[in-house]
Amino acid sequence: MAITQNYRLNLIQWYPGHIAKAEKKLKEQLKRVDVVFEVRDARIPLATHHPQMAEWVEGKTRVLILNRVDMITPQMRSLWIDWFKRQGEVPYFTNAQHGKGIAEVARAAQAAGVELNQRRSDRGMLPRPVRAVVIGFPNVGKSALINRLLGKRVVESAARPGVTRQLRWVRISEHLELLDAPGVIPVRLENQDAALKLAICDDIGEASYDNQLVAAALVDLLNYLEAVAADLLPxxxxxxxxxxxxxxxxxxxxxxxxxxxxxxxxxxxxxxxxLLTDFRKGLLGEISLELPPN
Known part of the structure; x- marks a missing residue:
């Protein structure tokens, strides 16, 4: 469903300077990275997929994390698991704020480390900690995830986009080092339906959109979802x-x-x-704004 008819004169575009600088530094650091943790918003897992991810992950292990699982229904989660499996992917669902699913993510990182050091051992090299990077759109929960993996608050985390502005390495354990990176976003948001969903979910800077247009689009989207998948909504x-x-x-x-x-x-x-605040806080219920394709 196209929900952008009102946006012909109100395109959502947001690419602040700190993201441009951080993305350049991120690309330099990626040479040192073994594992990419890709964090997406479970309410909009397609809209929060970065088009350059395949390029960044090339030759590395990727762990797909869908955060904010508490904001979608268990039935919706099952549908996404089935859909991702058909794409040959295994998603890890987390609620980083409350620690749900973090142990499974830690085990995935550990497994990647075992594989890495087996390869190093086969080549006569000494073992070393696995180096991972956490990548995702702004405000999808990357810093909260790192703090949970570490077991204490070491990186700033807040419910608004653009809090993390610098790249920094954080040592999680003797087996894992994590690079905390600012949220990344495409230079140009070609898909305005996806951009609207980013705005609704607060995964993009508020300066890029008009609250009234976005709130109206949310109502249109909820009415559409009720019409086609009422059993998946409150x-x-x-x-x-x-x-x-x-x-x-x-x-x-x-x-x-x-x-x-x-x-x-x-x-x-x-x-x-x-209206937007109530949706973002889950006060309208557990609502996924995207349905798995087909």
């Missing part, structure tokens, strides 16, 4: 939260205006911000 998430039925409106924009009148004394910007 029942009437908007009506349950705001006591205002979203199906009474032809468009998300009309619903947003109605919500502003209903709850926020006609303040449309306040209604938009509240």
């Amino acid at each position: 029942k009437k998430p908007l009506e349950s939260r705001y006591q205002l039925d979203s199906t009474i409106s032809d468009t998300g924009d009309i619903y947003l205006h109605a919500l502003a009148e209903h709850r926020y004394k006609g303040d449309i910007e306040r209604a938009a911000r509240q």
Whole structure:
């Protein structure tokens, strides 16, 4: 479903200077890396896949991590597991904030280390710690994941994009060294449907979008998902939260205006911000904004 009809004159583009600098340094450091932890947002696992990932991972072990598993239903998780398996991939689902799934990720890193050092031993070389890098879009939970793997807070972590600005190596154990990198994002966001989902999920800088347009697009998307996959969503998430039925409106924009009148004394910007905040905090329920293809 295309949800970008309102965005013809409002393209979402965001590529701040610190990301450009960090990406250049990241490419230099990748020569030293054995394993790439690719972290995506479990609510939008396709939109948070970086198009250059295959190039960065070439010749290295890749561990695919879908973070924020607590924000999607177990049924949705099963569908994604099946879909990724058909692509020949094994996703690891985590909730880095609360430590869920971290042990499995640590074991995957350990297995990669065993394989690496077996190859080194075969060539008559001494073993060394496996070097891994954590790569993903801004605000998908990379720093929280590193802190969980380490068992203490060593890198700054916050629920907003762009907190990590420098590359730094963190020693997790005698077997694992991790490179914490700032969020990476394509220089140009060609797919505006994906860009909208990044904005809805707060995985892109707020300066790049209009809250009211994004909130209206979220309503349109929720109505579409209810129409095609109601069994995968909470029942009437908007009506349950705001006591205002979203199906009474032809468009998300009309619903947003109605919500502003209903709850926020006609303040449309306040209604938009509240709607986005409620979705991001999981107050509308466990909602995946993407369905596995086919």
